Amino acid sequence: MKAGFAQEWFSPDHRLTPFGFGFRSTKFPPGNEGAEAPIGLSCTALQNEDSGNDTLLLFSLDLAILFGDLAEHLRQTIAGATDLPPQNIQLACTHTHSAPLPALDPSQGEGAKISEFLPDDDPEAIRAFTDNLTQLAVRAAHRALGLLIPVRVRYQQALTGLGYQRRVPQKPGQAPALCWNQEEFPHLSPPPSPDPWISVLLLEPLGGHEPFVLWGTGIHPVTLGKTSRLLSPDWPGATNRVLAGLLGTNRIAFFQGASGEVHPWLATGAENKDLSLMAEAMAAQIRLLVRTARPWPEKKQSLWALAEGTLPLPEGRSLPLTLLRLGPFAAPVLPLELFASLAQSWRKSWAAPLLPITLANGWQAYWPDQQAFEEGGYEVEVARRYGRKSGDGEKLVAAYDQLFAKLFS
Numbered sequence: 001m002k003a004g005f006a007q008e009w010f011s012p013d014h015r016l017t018p019f020g021f022g023f024r025s026t027k028f029p030p031g032n033e034g035a036e037a038p039i040g041l042s043c044t045a046l047q048n049e050d051s052g053n054d055t056l057l058l059f060s061l062d063l064a065i066l067f068g069d070l071a072e073h074l075r076q077t078i079a080g081a082t083d084l085p086p087q088n089i090q091l092a093c094t095h096t097h098s099a100p101l102p103a104l105d106p107s108q109g110e111g112a113k114i115s116e117f118l119p120d121d122d123p124e125a126i127r128a129f130t131d132n133l134t135q136l137a138v139r140a141a142h143r144a145l146g147l148l149i150p151v152r153v154r155y156q157q158a159l160t161g162l163g164y165q166r167r168v169p170q171k172p173g174q175a176p177a178l179c180w181n182q183e184e185f186p187h188l189s190p191p192p193s194p195d196p197w198i199s200v201l202l203l204e205p206l207g208g209h210e211p212f213v214l215w216g217t218g219i220h221p222v223t224l225g226k227t228s229r230l231l232s233p234d235w236p237g238a239t240n241r242v243l244a245g246l247l248g249t250n251r252i253a254f255f256q257g258a259s260g261e262v263h264p265w266l267a268t269g270a271e272n273k274d275l276s277l278m279a280e281a282m283a284a285q286i287r288l289l290v291r292t293a294r295p296w297p298e299k300k301q302s303l304w305a306l307a308e309g310t311l312p313l314p315e316g317r318s319l320p321l322t323l324l325r326l327g328p329f330a331a332p333v334l335p336l337e338l339f340a341s342l343a344q345s346w347r348k349s350w351a352a353p354l355l356p357i358t359l360a361n362g363w364q365a366y367w368p369d370q371q372a373f374e375e376g377g378y379e380v381e382v383a384r385r386y387g388r389k390s391g392d393g394e395k396l397v398a399a400y401d402q403l404f405a406k407l408f409s
Helices: 022-027 068-082 109-117 123-146 234-247 273-291 340-349 370-375 378-385 392-407
Strands: 002-009 040-047 055-061 089-093 149-159 163-165 197-205 212-217 252-256 262-264 304-312 318-326 329-333
Touching: 002 123, 040 123, 040 252, 055 123, 055 252, 068 089, 068 109, 068 123, 089 252, 149 273, 197 273, 212 273, 234 252, 234 273, 304 392, 318 392, 329 392, 340 392, 370 378
Parallel strands: 055 089, 212 252
Antiparallel strands: 002 040, 002 149, 040 055, 149 197, 163 262, 197 212, 304 318, 318 329
16 A cells, blocks of 8 residues: 655735635625735545556645536546546545635636625636646646555544534524624533544554644634635644644645534634644644554555445436545545534444545535424525525435445445
């Protein structure tokens, strides 16, 4: 088994607005005020034995979302440049709310939604950013493939208390109150996240060099808030920087889990110091998981495997489904913002540790559970605008149950 790793950094135009808060895009002029920290992408190449076509490219991008047409364009472009099948290329966004929004064409297709989200951003600046993203993704793929080295696998997972359920129940018949942060809404007492787990996949080079650390948890990257105009990878990027110092490696990639209704305890604030507090707390937990990681008995098993399916949607459309096996982990790859309550059902029923990868290969908005649909609220309103109905989340869970039975039998 082999792994390779590469990073690249964006250089966004000052005219591009950080995407993720309607307040910011409507109350402030377009553009950004520079970078709190570099934003970019990483590519982890995972190869089974010495077969080039049996290689997976797993990207982590410091972006909030990727539109589906752009994700397909990127996968096809990278596939053409590397001679890998497009399904072997997975593009996951960290979901930071402090990065520009790329689009294949801001005037048509899914890219036309930019006029709804960021109506005043310059189309030429958006195209230039998207072209740069494409070039860097291809370059990272080539570099990661050129740096493949033999590795062994260890893994660990544990509970975290750093995220909370932002939908706070009210009186019967009332929609939940949204606790966007602890400072503005001190009268609300949000419960813990329904899926409060951190998962770590540790790939250790046989030659004793710096390890690869792939980790994920489901918490919105919104520590920087609605009044910040800085570009930033938010707390996941800050955590990776702290981890690099603690673990002596820059081969670190974060993957956003089921975070549809989950916020960090320090959320939507105005001060950068909150990023450091979140990062230090998260990095300490991950360091413990790395220290206590258990070996994976990989005999006669491949480092990764993949199963695909579809879920029918209204109007003759379908949602592509991907389930990865990453070492011992079951990793459902989802082009949407999954509710943590739905991921928890997999944790209860699947006989494998779970590493959900959401906001990947496209964006189909929120997918709430049936109870949330009955309660209503912000996420449900958005889900309905994108064609979701009560029970769709449970159908998604069932479809992945079938893929799990196929891949882990």
